[in-house]
Amino acid sequence: MIRRIAVVGASLAGVAAARALRQQSYDGSIIAIGAERHAPYDRPPLSKAFLTGACTEADLALADPDEALDVEWRLGTAAVRLDARNRSITLADGAEIPVDAVILATGARARRLPGTETVSGVHTLRTLDDAVALRRDLAAAERLVVIGAGFLGAEVASSARSLGLDVTVVEALPTPLAAPLGVEMGSVCAGLHADHGVRLLTGTGVARLVGSERVEAVELADGTRLPADVVVVGIGAQPNVEWLADSGLEIHGGVVTDAACATNLPAVVATGDCAASFSPYAGGIVRTEHWTHAHEQPATAVTTLLAGAAHPRRAHIAAPYFWSDQYGVRVQFAGHRADGDTVRLVEGDPAQRSFLAVYERDGRPVAVLGMNQAKLFTRWRRQLRAPDPVPVHTP
């Protein structure tokens, strides 16, 4: 009988898990453990409306005050150990929390450039504290260099440009976003920078940051020196799973789960950015960092947890989806692209920054990309279906 459930991680996936527990009629205790001291908040606006000052901290709140989730929040202290055999979780402050079951939703953290942790003016952007610090630094700055032209880097560049900064984006790969979007569409998205007066330098790695106490410039591998008052490092995220090293859980680029969020331990499920789950779309185990995934997948984790080991599990089968708002343009993508897929333009014109493109494999649509085409995009997104049959794939 499960009467005490710990949700480890108090961000989007953790809140969604607590909500799903109550929706699925669980009436026992929920203890939600969060490393950050803030009440759960939404991260996507941190690189956009929050950075430009268009929204406030209060606007970011994830939980609805009218919602009776009846959760015991343990915020500001990270979980440091999971003892699955004795069913207990140890927190950084030494507290031991006995539990019947565990939902792992510890998310991911920003990857840093080694050796830059103590240099002021160098930022990553993942948490509310990060965003507050970056916003303060940008207000006094003229020149920003963004390292990494992924979606986060592009959104920060866009926000900083709208604040009037001189912005340069540096990307080590020849084409930004080639992994999620492919080379052709990656370069279309990268074109947004030039449209708005932001320099994009591709195919060049960063050699070092110049400046002792405060950053002064970014030096590239080819010797180019880019003067900078502020540097933002947007080179991806890594899952917060080190604390589980001796837990007995299978960890491989995240907590390994089947398509229904079950781990190799009973009464422990994992969801959101920290989970490496079997994906029927990808045909393998992938860790997904998208907002919608962290919003939706926890319901599957909860179903699996409450049903117990005896029941057949139901896979989470929604098509992967993400969006990005940059330079007043809305980019949306759904599905799973692979090398070799062909891209077909269905509507509009990439040069006009308004189009819909469909990725096809063996004549079947597998992914869709829209730029300022929300209505048409939604129709195509709904047509994308997982390959049949959907295997759950127990690890």
Place this chain on the structure above:
Amino acid sequence: MMQPVCPLSAIPRGESFRWATDPPVAIFHTEDGQLFAVDDTCTHQDASLADGWLEGCEVECPLHASRFDLRTGQVDAPPAKKPVRTHRVEVTDGMVRVALSDEAPNLPPGPATLSHEARRA
């Protein structure tokens, strides 16, 4: 006061129409022939509900999949927390007319990040 918006023939069943008043209003014509008018902007973040997915008397936001009951404006599925404002709508002489609610709208935080021109381009 009822204001003329567009001919009913401009909104086939299962379709929507975005009326560019301030704030903009979305008018939905359901598969079974009912008409509903609600504020077009999702109460969660800046997205046009007229671009969303209409199913029965419910619309799903095209950005984060919040769902709203078009009859009441109530949230049927998060992340939205606040209801969307509803407006009275009727058809006379083949013309869709809307009486704007005098309640305060529940608009998302911050100014619109996407220009209407960009979104409708």
